[in-house]
Amino acid sequence: MSYAIEFNGVEKAFGSFKALNGLNLKINEGQVTSLLGPNGAGKTTAVSLMLHLLKPTSGEIKVLGMEPKHPELRQKVGALLQETKPADGLKVGEILQLFRSYYRDPLSYETLLDLSGLHREANRKAASLSGGQRRRLAFAQSMAGNPSLLLLDEPTTGMDVEARIRFWEVIRALASDRKTIVLTTHHLEEADSVSDQIAVISEGRLLAEGTSDSLKSGFTTRFISFRADNPPKTSELQSLPGVERVEQKSGYIILHSKETDALLTFIMNAGWGISNIQVSSATLEDAFRSLTAPVENKAPAIQKRKEV
Structure with a gap:
């Protein structure tokens, strides 16, 4: 499989601060890839470098086999950035x-309205749009040239729940047409549902990459949640063999353990009046939190995984 984007040892410094610190990253063509990381990880800087809005301090970047400054990329790449400002004096x-x-082979006007869901707002001034509607307009602008590569930086910011659901339906449809889509988002459940590949970045470096399942499979801890009519003390729960952590949320007791089979047997025979018991595996959020935790807090259960 060929790569749509390649970062080879890329550094980007702002004075003494390194936003990217030797980033090595390869993004496959024809897939949806999510860049995840805490605030300040370097995600937006990486997207800006892909678009030649910034220049790297050192290292090499290739976008569709070209340097980011190549003029042909203007016809091939669409982008929705975090901060966009429409021409308020114009109608949608x-x-x-x-x-x-601006483009040699643009999408039709009707298609852009379909993608954004802004049919009713077509004759309204952009200045009158809500924040979520402005985001949808910016998305339609990013799609105007029918790009083969689409870069989306926190695309659903400001959208309500209904608009977000519709937006991800559109992204799935675009993905089915084998467009290359790179997105950053803080909504991990959204990244989990649409991504073919996920890259986790922190402090300007790549921590892990692979499918969502491969990242979650490195987190071997599982979770037993239940209600109890006669709950034991937290100290008693923490002393049970194999229990790594105890949580209590919304009336549920949640035990973290790698030895859930033995623990389940004990719980069911403990006389605590157990109900609503469930066993679940790690989520993408669990894997993400473990990967990006400070070294002294990092769970030993997860390891870096890479899939090609």
């Missing part, structure tokens, strides 16, 4: 037609 439809005029 006028903005979309203007952006269509």
Whole structure:
């Protein structure tokens, strides 16, 4: 499989601060890849470098086999950045037609309205749009040239729940057409549901990459949650063999353990009045938190995994 984007030993410094610190990253063509990381990890800097909005301090970047400054990429790459400001004096439809005029083979006007769901707002001034509607307009602008590579930096910021659901339906449809989509998001459940590959970045370095399942499989701890009519003390729960951590949420006791079979047998025979018992595996959020935790707090259960 060929790569849509390659970062080879890329550093980007702002004075003494290194936003990227020797980043090595390869993103496959024709897939959805999510860049995840805590605030300040370097995700937005990486996207800005892909778009030639910033220049690397050192290292090499290739986008669709070209240097990011190559003029041909303007016809091939669409981008939705965190901060966008539409031309408030123009109507939605006028903005979309203007952006269509920038490209050799643009999507149709009606298709852009379909993608954004802004049919009713086509004759409204952009200044009158809500924050979520402005995001949807910016997305339509990013799609105007029918790009083969789409870069989305926190794309659902400001959208309500309904708009977010519809947006991800559109992204899945685009992914089925084998477009290359790179996104950053703080909504891990969304990244989990749409991504073919996930790359976790922290302090400007790649920590792990692979499918969601491969990242979660490195987290061997499982979770037993239950209600108890006669709950034991937390200290008693913490002393049970194999229990790594105890939580209590919304009336549920949650035990973290790698030895859930033996623990289940003990719990069911402990006389605590157990109900609503469930056993679950790690989520992407569990894996993410473990990967990005400070070294002294890092769980030993998860390891870096890489899939090609």
